Amino acid sequence: MVKLLYKPFGIIFGLLGGLLASALFSKVWKAVTHQDDAPDPGDEERGWKEILPALALKGAIAGVVKGLIHRGGATGVRGLTGTWPA
Template identity: 90%
Template sequence: MVKLLYKPFGIVFGLLGGVLASALFGKVWKAVTHQDDAPDPSDEHRGWKEILPAMALKGAIAGVVRALIHRGGATGVRGLTGTWPT
């Protein structure tokens, strides 16, 4: 039952995490490269050497943010209900 109740919150937190990860990636990319925009995989004027590191960094940041949000949410649910929501 707890898992079912947690599901909608997990979805909302996941969406918010995506927005947070995207904003964080933008700030990290700008700080590291001093460029305002990261390369897009479909940009024909950018090479593999630019695109792959950018996407690897973006994926790493997204993974860490997702883990923080899901783990934090599950820990919060356990604190409230005494049950892990998985």
């Protein structure tokens, strides 16, 4: 039952996490490369040497943020209900 009740909150937190990860990636990219925009995979004029590091960094940040949010939410639910939701 706790898993079912947790599901809508997990979806909302996941969406917020995506926004947070995107904003964090933009800040990290700008700090590391001193470029305002990361290369887009669909940009024909950008090469693999530019695109792959951006994709790897974006994926790493998204994975960490997703994991933190999932773990934090599950820990919070366990604290409130005594049951692990995931």
